Amino acid sequence: MATQDSRIKIKRSTVSGTVPTVAPSDDHTQPSPAWTATDIYKGELFINQADNVVWSRGDGGVFCIGGSAELTIASADVLTLNSTPLTIVSAVPGYAIEVVSASRKVDFNTTPYATNIDLQLITSGASTSVQAQARINSSVSNIICMDKSTPALATSTQLLANADLLVKVDSGNPTAGDSDITVYVHYRLIPA
Numbered sequence: 001m002a003t004q005d006s007r008i009k010i011k012r013s014t015v016s017g018t019v020p021t022v023a024p025s026d027d028h029t030q031p032s033p034a035w036t037a038t039d040i041y042k043g044e045l046f047i048n049q050a051d052n053v054v055w056s057r058g059d060g061g062v063f064c065i066g067g068s069a070e071l072t073i074a075s076a077d078v079l080t081l082n083s084t085p086l087t088i089v090s091a092v093p094g095y096a097i098e099v100v101s102a103s104r105k106v107d108f109n110t111t112p113y114a115t116n117i118d119l120q121l122i123t124s125g126a127s128t129s130v131q132a133q134a135r136i137n138s139s140v141s142n143i144i145c146m147d148k149s150t151p152a153l154a155t156s157t158q159l160l161a162n163a164d165l166l167v168k169v170d171s172g173n174p175t176a177g178d179s180d181i182t183v184y185v186h187y188r189l190i191p192a
Helices: none
Strands: 010-013 045-049 052-057 063-073 086-089 095-107 118-123 132-135 140-147 165-169 179-192
Touching: 052 132, 063 086, 086 179, 095 132, 118 179, 165 179
Parallel strands: 010 045
Antiparallel strands: 045 052, 052 063, 063 179, 086 165, 095 140, 095 179, 118 132, 118 165
16 A cells, blocks of 8 residues: 655645646646645545535545535525525536535424425536425424435536536425525535
């Protein structure tokens, strides 16, 4: 087993959408070829603090370890989630967003949502293939895991490069309901 006995940094970025890059050489101290601020060694970590995404580099190049996001949706916005879906993870150029796991929390107020109560995570521009889903008609405050979707059909599109991950409800806007909802998602970025 070959090991490298040196200190590897954990690089960080506070700029949304920043992705690490493969370094042009194995030594950042050499003047040429010059390294950029996003170049990383094999085994080094890169954390994009703005997006909550962790990256590393292996023999095959840069890869996404994972990311997380949360979105609190006011009850007025829940009532328009079919006609006006909301972005929970913004597109990253050259990558598709794959949901690893998701949960939703209902902070119950007084009235449950009715009709069109299937909350979904879907890629913007994809066909109807949902990545995760859960119902929002709770009559108590609760947190539940969102179910991963069933496999996509042969003609479906589910993961698309350069596309946002959206929160929406199926069919039409919910009726009634006055509770805020928070959606939590763990995801990975797949080169596309």
